[in-house]
Amino acid sequence: GQQVMQIPQYQHVQEGEDFTTYCNSSTTLSNIQWYKQRPGGHPVFLIQLVKSGEVKKQKRLTFQFGEAKKNSSLHITATQTTDVGTYFCAGPSRGGSNYKLTFGKGTLLTVNP
């Protein structure tokens, strides 16, 4: 079945440093979503990318969808302590129901103030 792999598993940065997490799928994705989960909280939707090569920005966050629609990245510029949490990517499965949304294992970001 489809696998969605995320790296790194953990990332610790100093406040003000940049951060990037990468997501790779074993199959082509019709779209990819990103979520953030604060410690002790629930996942919250950040964005959905649909088009090949798409780049979207949300303030200090930049999301990219690869040309082949098999990989994606989330980049945070100048991290802040409010960015702490686990970032997940998720993609619908292919070859079956598109409603089977598979999540990567997530990247846990910690920020040292």
Add this chain to the structure above:
Amino acid sequence: EAQVTQNPRYLITVTGKKLTVTCSQNMNHEYMSWYRQDPGLGLRQIYYSMNVEVTDKGDVPEGYKVSRKEKRNFPLILESPSPNQTSLYFCASSFSGASNTGELFFGEGSRLTVL
């Protein structure tokens, strides 16, 4: 307020004692899903439902049942819980009925411990 509500939020039970975790959404969403979250394993889909009376297995359905008799409710049933079902469970819903899944709204989570 648009939300997904799960109950109970916390539960400690014993092996074999049937339990139900309820999930209700007030956004008229067609799609609903259950996930379990375990350390190092991320979010794994248990079951999902595309509409009333339409359910399908996710990646880890063993030991669980679901039903979707009404659009707003999607209970998760553990007929005979076992310790390996100790986990944090999330219910989620989405409006999209098309091939592209829309934004998932998650409940607050239900932490289940099976002794």
